[in-house]
Amino acid sequence: MFGVEITGLGIYVPSRKITNFDLEKIMDTSDEWIYQRTGIKQRYVVENGISTSDLALAASKIALEEARRKGVKDIDYIILATNSPDYLIPSTSSVLQGKLGISAGTLDVFSGCTGFVYALIVASSLIKSNLSKNVLLVGAEAISKYLDWQDRTVSILLGDGAGAFVLSQTNDKDKGIIDSNVGTDGTLAELIYIPAGGTKKPFDKKSLEEREVYIKMQGREVFKKVVSILPTEIKKLLDKNGLKPNDVDLYIFHQANIRIINTVVETLEIDKSRVYNNIEKYANTSAASIPIAFYEAYMNGLVKPGSIVLFSGFGAGFTWANVLWKI
Numbered sequence: 001m002f003g004v005e006i007t008g009l010g011i012y013v014p015s016r017k018i019t020n021f022d023l024e025k026i027m028d029t030s031d032e033w034i035y036q037r038t039g040i041k042q043r044y045v046v047e048n049g050i051s052t053s054d055l056a057l058a059a060s061k062i063a064l065e066e067a068r069r070k071g072v073k074d075i076d077y078i079i080l081a082t083n084s085p086d087y088l089i090p091s092t093s094s095v096l097q098g099k100l101g102i103s104a105g106t107l108d109v110f111s112g113c114t115g116f117v118y119a120l121i122v123a124s125s126l127i128k129s130n131l132s133k134n135v136l137l138v139g140a141e142a143i144s145k146y147l148d149w150q151d152r153t154v155s156i157l158l159g160d161g162a163g164a165f166v167l168s169q170t171n172d173k174d175k176g177i178i179d180s181n182v183g184t185d186g187t188l189a190e191l192i193y194i195p196a197g198g199t200k201k202p203f204d205k206k207s208l209e210e211r212e213v214y215i216k217m218q219g220r221e222v223f224k225k226v227v228s229i230l231p232t233e234i235k236k237l238l239d240k241n242g243l244k245p246n247d248v249d250l251y252i253f254h255q256a257n258i259r260i261i262n263t264v265v266e267t268l269e270i271d272k273s274r275v276y277n278n279i280e281k282y283a284n285t286s287a288a289s290i291p292i293a294f295y296e297a298y299m300n301g302l303v304k305p306g307s308i309v310l311f312s313g314f315g316a317g318f319t320w321a322n323v324l325w326k327i
């Protein structure tokens with residue numbers, strides 16, 4: 001059995017910034033309402049003509065450059081988590097591979113905002129079992145393209161961006177994934193969804209008129225579900241590994257809502273200095289939020305070799321996943 005180490009990190013967000021005050025000008029909302037309910041102050045949104053693979057490319061180039069400086073030569077797999085693919089067919093990881101011009105197998109993970117954590121488990125399994133030496137793992141979203149700017153309940157929540165990890169095999173088997181727990185409640189598939197455009201309700205003129213091509217969400221139900229599941233699941237994972245909440249050096253939660261994160265943190269009595277949040281700056285970037293937050297925490301010196309990190313994702317599906325990781 002091998003260990004897994006992070007040999008490269010990169011992020012990218014588009015340059016077009018939209019603040020809550022900008023939104024006040026186009027819909028019936030306020031900076032105060034948005035900030036108090038969500039912790040969001042601003043988000044970045046792509047210009048026309050820019051797609052998810054463009055954001056993924058920019059983040060990946062930074063991560064790959066660092067990995068190459070550390071001696072990484074070949075990438076065996078590109079695994080990309082997204083909910084806003086360039087196309088329905090083919091996968092966005094294939095498009096990214098073409099743009100990067102490197103030879104690698106490609107796989108998309110399409111599991112809501114939890115996608116990056118699921119992809120981290122898959123990539124780690126490939127490396128630990130020696131099926132792969134190096135994996136480029138990306139969470140990327142141009143999810144603003146699926147926002148209905150006439151729907152103030154959802155459009156204020158999301159933003160675009162990308163984060164990339166290069167994961168590499170190491171003989172230090174203690175490094176990388178320690179354990180994980182995952183779950184899905186598919187009976188809640190329509191809590192967060194895009195009603196039209198798939199095989200159940202193909203895109204047509206009526207679905208466009210009825211605005212069913214945009215993300216719909218029952219926000220209050222999502223909130224209740226997450227805070228009822230996440231503390232119990234995290235506690236189970238920690239107990240199984242003989243850890244107390246404050247034995248974890250850094251918590252990286254999916255940046256969906258600061259009140260959700262604070263509720264989980266208070267329930268588990270986690271010391272707030274162990275939690276890194278940046279939802280204020282980027283809003284919810286869906287599958288990209290965890291790698292973007294980890295990159296910033298890493299750059300701020302919040303982890304060092306031997307640190308224990310807990311990555312915790314939740315979102316559409318309804319899905320959730322937690323990973324315990326040793327740097």
Ligand code: ACO
Pocket residue numbers: 028029030033034037038112113152153156192218219220221222223256257260284286314315316
């Ligand atoms: N500005 C001002 N008022 C608003 C806005 C807005 N942007 N949106 C809704 N309101 C109003 C509602 O119309 C309602 O008015 P009413 O009382 O007159 O009917 C009132 O505010 C309260 O609305 P609620 O929806 O009950 O507000 P709530 O406190 O639940 O906050 C929110 C809504 C922020 C969406 C919250 O439920 C939430 O964060 N849920 C979790 C969302 C989430 O985490 N999603 C993660 C996954 S996203 C993904 O996977 C792609």
